[in-house]
Amino acid sequence: MIDRNPHGSDDIIVSDLSISYPAHGGSAQHQAIEGVSFSVPKGAVCGLLGESGSGKSTLAKVIAARGNEVTQRTVQPVVNSGAAIVLGQNVVKLSKRKRSILTAEIGYLGQADGATLPPDRTVADCILEPIAERDKRFDRQQIGLVIAELMDQVALPLTMLHTYPHELSKGQRQRVAIVRALVMQPRMLVADEPTLGVDVANRPRVVDMLDAYRTRHNATMLLVSHDITVLERLVDELIVLQSGSLVGRGTIEEVFSQTNHTYVQRLAAALRATAYDELAIE
Numbered sequence: 001m002i003d004r005n006p007h008g009s010d011d012i013i014v015s016d017l018s019i020s021y022p023a024h025g026g027s028a029q030h031q032a033i034e035g036v037s038f039s040v041p042k043g044a045v046c047g048l049l050g051e052s053g054s055g056k057s058t059l060a061k062v063i064a065a066r067g068n069e070v071t072q073r074t075v076q077p078v079v080n081s082g083a084a085i086v087l088g089q090n091v092v093k094l095s096k097r098k099r100s101i102l103t104a105e106i107g108y109l110g111q112a113d114g115a116t117l118p119p120d121r122t123v124a125d126c127i128l129e130p131i132a133e134r135d136k137r138f139d140r141q142q143i144g145l146v147i148a149e150l151m152d153q154v155a156l157p158l159t160m161l162h163t164y165p166h167e168l169s170k171g172q173r174q175r176v177a178i179v180r181a182l183v184m185q186p187r188m189l190v191a192d193e194p195t196l197g198v199d200v201a202n203r204p205r206v207v208d209m210l211d212a213y214r215t216r217h218n219a220t221m222l223l224v225s226h227d228i229t230v231l232e233r234l235v236d237e238l239i240v241l242q243s244g245s246l247v248g249r250g251t252i253e254e255v256f257s258q259t260n261h262t263y264v265q266r267l268a269a270a271l272r273a274t275a276y277d278e279l280a281i282e
């Protein structure tokens with residue numbers, strides 16, 4: 001791993017972490033992550049790779065301190081053992097208050113966030129949601145400037161703030177969700193497929209924006225992505241998961257060329273072969 005801040009501490013320290021989904025609705029308990037350990041220094045960008053079902057989203061969600069909530073209706077992942085120290089806090093054991101403080105520092109783009117923006121709210125209200133749920137009396141003018149800059153960086157016109165999510169294309173909704181993840185100017189970003197559904201013309205804007213954000217804020221990032229542009233432009237180190245276990249780790253060059261693990265080699269070859277001609281239509 002490239003240490004972007006040799007004098008700083010690690011922002012993410014995952015030790016021997018195991019995560020499962022409890023039995024529900026007739027299905028048995030499912031072990032999603034097993035004995036995973038890695039760390040990410042402050043200011044570094046770590047990419048998470050692995051085939052469908054390998055546990056990337058589950059791991060990202062727990063590290064973003066969004067897993068393990070008891071308030072949501074969907075079945076949430078449960079940490080069975082190990083620790084995940086994120087920005088100095090063990091996300092496995094957080095009080096409600098500490099979780100709220102920590103999640104203000106960790107921007108999170110969940111896998112379906114672009115597709116599931118609240119349909120009854122304007123784009124502006126969707127973007128303001130993470131702030132409004134913490135402080136109803138926030139400084140609108142100051143936040144307005146932050147939003148304007150983020151919208152511009154991902155090529156969304158400001159007039160879009162008054163529209164509703166259903167009026168936007170899939171890729172536009174995804175870009176709105178990215179703006180929402182960064183609106184509180186967090187020290188860390190955990191993003192699950194940030195360029196999902198974004199058309200090829202606008203993908204570089206998203207990548208440029210994430211790169212600029214990382215540079216300006218020395219932000220630490222954990223990015224689940226199979227987008228070769230994201231991986232090559234942003235990621236310092238890749239973690240590869242297979243069936244919930246860590247099976248590969250290194251720079252993109254190391255993972256793509258020097259790994260001994262046949263699964264990782266196959267994944268790297270598939271990524272190289274498909275990524276360049278993949279076209280997303282908004």
Ligand SMILES: Nc1ncnc2c1ncn2[C@@H]1O[C@H](COP(=O)(O)OP(=O)(O)OP(=O)(O)O)[C@@H](O)[C@H]1O
Pocket residue numbers: 021030031032050051052053054055056057058059074075076111
């Ligand atoms: N709510 C849930 N209840 C039960 N099992 C789940 C739940 N969510 C995910 N899983 C299971 O946990 C495993 C890991 O899922 P996860 O979504 O983390 O994988 P992933 O690598 O992100 O996959 P994808 O690339 O398809 O999003 C899978 O076997 C999945 O079926």
